Amino acid sequence: MSTANSVAPRQSVWQFILSELKPKGPIFTPFNIISVPTILAGLVIVVWRFAFGLGSVTNLTQDYPWGIWIGFDVMTGVAFAGGAYIITFTVYIMRAGKYKSLVRATVLNGFLSYLFYAGALFLDLGRPWHIINPIIGNSFGYNSILFLVSWHFMLYMMAEALEFSPVVAEWLGLERAKKILHKLTLGTVIFGVVLSTLHQSGLGALYLFCKPKLHPLWYTEFLPVLFLVSSVFAGLSMIIFEGTLSHRVFKTQIDPKKHHTFDDIVFGLSKGAAVAMYVYLFVKFVIFIHGQHWHFITTGWGWLYILEVGGLVLLPCALYTHGYRQRRIGMVRLAAILTLLGIMFNRLNISVIAFNWQLPTRYYPSIGEIVVTLMVIFTEIWVFRWVVYRMPVLRETTEGNRK
Amino acid sequence: MDRRKFLALAGAATAAPLVSKTAQATEITEDNPEFFGVLVDTTRCIGCRQCEVACAEANDLPVPDIKNDNALDAERTTATDQWTVVNRYETDEGEIFAKKQCMHCGQPACAAACLTNAMEKTETGPVTWDGGKCMGCRYCMLSCPFNIPKFEYESINPKIQKCIMCSERLEEGGMPACVEACPADALMFGKKQELMQIARVRIYSHPDTYVRHIYGEHEVGGTSWLYLSSVPFEQLGFRTDLGTLTYPDYTREFLYAVPLVFLLGPPLLYGLHHLAGRDGDENTEGGHS
Numbered sequence: 064m065s066t067a068n069s070v071a072p073r074q075s076v077w078q079f080i081l082s083e084l085k086p087k088g089p090i091f092t093p094f095n096i097i098s099v100p101t102i103l104a105g106l107v108i109v110v111w112r113f114a115f116g117l118g119s120v121t122n123l124t125q126d127y128p129w130g131i132w133i134g135f136d137v138m139t140g141v142a143f144a145g146g147a148y149i150i151t152f153t154v155y156i157m158r159a160g161k162y163k164s165l166v167r168a169t170v171l172n173g174f175l176s177y178l179f180y181a182g183a184l185f186l187d188l189g190r191p192w193h194i195i196n197p198i199i200g201n202s203f204g205y206n207s208i209l210f211l212v213s214w215h216f217m218l219y220m221m222a223e224a225l226e227f228s229p230v231v232a233e234w235l236g237l238e239r240a241k242k243i244l245h246k247l248t249l250g251t252v253i254f255g256v257v258l259s260t261l262h263q264s265g266l267g268a269l270y271l272f273c274k275p276k277l278h279p280l281w282y283t284e285f286l287p288v289l290f291l292v293s294s295v296f297a298g299l300s301m302i303i304f305e306g307t308l309s310h311r312v313f314k315t316q317i318d319p320k321k322h323h324t325f326d327d328i329v330f331g332l333s334k335g336a337a338v339a340m341y342v343y344l345f346v347k348f349v350i351f352i353h354g355q356h357w358h359f360i361t362t363g364w365g366w367l368y369i370l371e372v373g374g375l376v377l378l379p380c381a382l383y384t385h386g387y388r389q390r391r392i393g394m395v396r397l398a399a400i401l402t403l404l405g406i407m408f409n410r411l412n413i414s415v416i417a418f419n420w421q422l423p424t425r426y427y428p429s430i431g432e433i434v435v436t437l438m439v440i441f442t443e444i445w446v447f448r449w450v451v452y453r454m455p456v457l458r459e460t461t462e463g464n465r466k
Numbered sequence: 467m468d469r470r471k472f473l474a475l476a477g478a479a480t481a482a483p484l485v486s487k488t489a490q491a492t493e494i495t496e497d498n499p500e501f502f503g504v505l506v507d508t509t510r511c512i513g514c515r516q517c518e519v520a521c522a523e524a525n526d527l528p529v530p531d532i533k534n535d536n537a538l539d540a541e542r543t544t545a546t547d548q549w550t551v552v553n554r555y556e557t558d559e560g561e562i563f564a565k566k567q568c569m570h571c572g573q574p575a576c577a578a579a580c581l582t583n584a585m586e587k588t589e590t591g592p593v594t595w596d597g598g599k600c601m602g603c604r605y606c607m608l609s610c611p612f613n614i615p616k617f618e619y620e621s622i623n624p625k626i627q628k629c630i631m632c633s634e635r636l637e638e639g640g641m642p643a644c645v646e647a648c649p650a651d652a653l654m655f656g657k658k659q660e661l662m663q664i665a666r667v668r669i670y671s672h673p674d675t676y677v678r679h680i681y682g683e684h685e686v687g688g689t690s691w692l693y694l695s696s697v698p699f700e701q702l703g704f705r706t707d708l709g710t711l712t713y714p715d716y717t718r719e720f721l722y723a724v725p726l727v728f729l730l731g732p733p734l735l736y737g738l739h740h741l742a743g744r745d746g747d748e749n750t751e752g753g754h755s
Contacts, residue, residue: 118619125543125616128604156735158742189602189617189624193582202582202599208717209605210581211724249739257731261724271716272575272609275708287720 076235087452098441105438108431109186117189120431126419127426132187134414136436138266139407140180142290145298146305147173147223148259149335155252162328167230167456168309169302172447174223179443181216186435208268215262222255234454264291270413278417280359280368283350286413292346293406295339299332300379300402307396309457312448316457326392333387333395336402340380347372364417371412375405501572501591502636503682503690504645505661506565507668508702509675510652513538513552513563520647521550521567524632541703544568546616549629550644557701564702565644565653568593568614568629569682570690575713576606576615584626585615591658591690592631600626611686611708631690661692668694687712 112120123130150169153159185191196202197210198217204210225247232241267290274282283289310317310325359365382398385391415426428436451457515532522529527547530537542551543566550567570593576585577593584600587593595615602624606615618624632642640646641655654661662683669676681693685708693699699706 114622116618116620116622116624121619123619125545125607126613128607128617152735156739156742158739187603189604190597190600191602193599193601196582196599196601202584204581204583206578206714206717206721207581207605208720209579209603211721213581253732253735253739256735257727260731261727264720268717268720269605269608271720272579272713274716275611275705276608284716 079235083453094444098445101434101437102441102445105435108435109438112186112431112435117187120429120435122426122429122432124424124426126422126424127415129187129414130426131411131415131428131432131436132183134411135407136180136183136439138410138414140176140183141263141266142294142297142406142410143301143403144173144176144180145259145263145294146302147226147298148256149295149298150302151226151252152256155249156256161331164324165302165306165328167227168306168451170223170226171230171450171456172301172305174220174227175443175447177216177220177223179439179446181220183435183439208265208271212262212265212269215258215265219255219258219262222251222258225251226255230454230456259294260291263294264288266290273418276419276421277413278359278364278420279354280351280356280364281413281417283354285346285350288346289343289350292339292343293409296336296343296402297406299336299339300399300406303329303332303336303395303399304403307399309451313451313457316451318458326390329392329395330387330390333383333398336398337380337383337387340376340383340402344372344376344380347376364420367412367416371405371408375401375408379405501587501589501658501690502631502656503570503591503658503661503692504631504642505654505656505665505692505694507652507654507694508562508564509694509696510650511552511563511565512650512652513554513561514649515552516647516649517565517644517653518548518550518552520643521629522548524635524643525549525630538563544614544616544628546618546625546627549627553703555702557697559696562695562697562702564693564695564704566703567644567691568631569612569685570629570631571686571713572688572690573686573712573714575609575611575686578714578717579605579609581605588633590633590636592633592636593628593690594630594633595626595628597625602626609713611705611713658688658690658692665692665694681706684710686710687715 108120117123121130121132146169150162150165154162154166185194188194197204197213225244228244229241229248232238232244264287267286267288270277270282270286271284306325306329360369379398379401382394382401386394386398419426515530515537518530519532521527527549530548538552538554541553541555542548544551550565552563552565555562555564570587570591572587574585574587574593577583577587579585580600581603582599582601584596584598585593585606586596602617604615604617604626606626607613607617614628616627618627632640632644635642642653645653645655654664656664662680665680665683669678669680675696676694677696677698679695679699681695681699681704682689682691685706687710693702693704695702
């Protein structure tokens with residue numbers, strides 16, 4: 064194993080990290096050409112936002128206090144990051160060794176998603192210098208769902224960091240630390256899964272207070288259940304989507320033999336996603352019938368609802384089912400993309416589109432909000448790529464020869 | 467009881483809990499909402515907007531030019547620099563004015579939503595905001611069924627702005643500035659239960675004048691501010707579909723489940739881990755031996 068220690072035993076950790084900071088791989092790729100200007104523009108907007116206030120860059124109003132920085136970055140980003148708790152549950156609790164190879168990339172992706180998407184919350188806070196208040200305990204709002212969610216974000220980020228830490232230790236050649244950190248894995252996984260079930264559902268519970276504002280087709284007291292169940296198939300679809308991309312982009316990092324078994328893994332994930340979607344559709348169906356919402360179906364809102372539930376849940380669910388039974392990898396990939404779009408659409412419907420449905424005024428995100436959101440996504444991908452090229456995330460630990 | 471007598475009594479009642487702290491503790495509990503409020507009789511309001519002026523003067527807000535601004539022509543909402551507004555409504559009974567401000571709910575959504583306890587229902591009645599705690603997440607705005615908290619989007623040190631029922635004046639034994647300024651007896655300050663009795667008496671003694679609905683008696687579990695009207699409240703821009711459940715009730719079950727999941731989740735997962743056996747990949751053992 065070619066760790067820093069074995070390559071250059073006397074090289075200091077800082078020298079090693081400095082050398083690792085240099086870019087690896089081609090510089091002028093289409094992704095870099097698009098992402099670098101976007102990130103720079105986003106940074107300017109962030110500076111602008113802190114210099115002149117939220118109103119100077121966002122389209123938020125008194126009626127729409129939460130825009131896409133919450134509705135997309137946090138609500139959707141956290142659902143997409145659900146894969147980490149599903150996979151660690153499958154591998155460490157249910158001991159399904161088949162999915163072991165997914166753990167590192169998924170946990171890394173989960174951790175970075177929380178760090179960046181939930182971190183984007185900081186930009187949205189009007190008085191961010193008080194972010195410490197609910198943590199240090201001078202003002203605990205115990206009865207607030209948001210209190211629960213913010214604590215869980217913080218604790219879960221720590222749990223994910225711990226779950227990923229053996230990889231970092233391995234990269235730095237700290238064998239003893241790696242062994243110790245590895246011993247913590249089962250504990251942090253259990254803790255992480257419990258935290259995830261509560262804050263994935265907690266994000267839905269935030270909207271329990273919005274009964275007078277959210278359209279009846281979306282408002283239900285089962286919002287926490289729907290958010291939790293949908294985070295299962297959102298997370299699994301994200302693993303399929305991200306894994307498929309990774310296998311192309313980071314080809315050199317992956318043992319060629321693994322390319323073949325990856326399809327097998329994807330079919331397993333598809334089955335899991337399809338089952339979760341059946342559960343979700345069943346709950347949705349019961350809520351719809353129970354709520355007597357038939358008369359809304361013929362309105363414009365009804366069409367949005369049908370598009371979301373029919374086109375972006377039922378259809379990908381069918382594609383997943385057919386795909387894994389017939390072993391059609393293309394169909395499964397299409398299903399993953401449709402599912403991710405469906406989750407995005409659902410979270411935006413609840414937080415932005417069907418919110419304030421009775422008001423004549425509508426909210427559309429400003430260019431600044433969109434650019435900052437893209438900045439967050441691109442930065443996450445940059446960090447993900449940086450880590451994958453350096454640490455044993457995708458490649459086999461034992462043959463981790465660094466270029 | 468005429469108004470003057472009532473006010474004297476109310477003033478004494480305001481001062482009483484300040485004198486004796488122990489009496490206050492036993493008297494005002496969550497189950498016994500003995501807080502102060504205001505009764506708004508929209509049949510008496512003449513739309514003079516003196517309350518808006520008094521509010522602005524008492525709270526250091528820009529004083530509206532009520533003679534020239536023609537603000538009654540359109541329905542307004544409260545704003546960061548205007549905590550109360552009077553609106554004119556065309557109703558079945560003709561032109562009726564209704565003053566709008568924070569309702570000071572008995573168990574407010576904003577306080578239940580706030581993760582730093584910056585929004586607080588004080589024991590005397592006002593719902594207040596503490597800038598030293600607030601982190602500006604604006605979940606109170608999302609939660610408030612009356613859309614009352616307003617946020618200063620253009621400021622780098624933004625505050626949540628809303629009517630605080632002149633809480634400082636109340637602590638000194640006074641009453642809200644708007645009530646004091648009302649020349650038409652449309653506003654009455656007092657303890658909520660006493661105001662409820664007065665409101666009922668008015669409805670019973672003038673059944674042809676009032677609709678049989680005291681807005682705020684049951685809405686979202688009851689509010690400190692109460693309204694009387696001669697027309698159904700929808701015609702005065704009030705939402706009547708808010709239900710009678712208090713806001714903490716919407717999330718109570720979820721919050722009760724949290725300690726349960728924390729208590730039962732880990733042993734369940736640990737048990738599953740053992741139940742799943744070890745004939746899978748040895749590497750999935752994690753740290754457990």
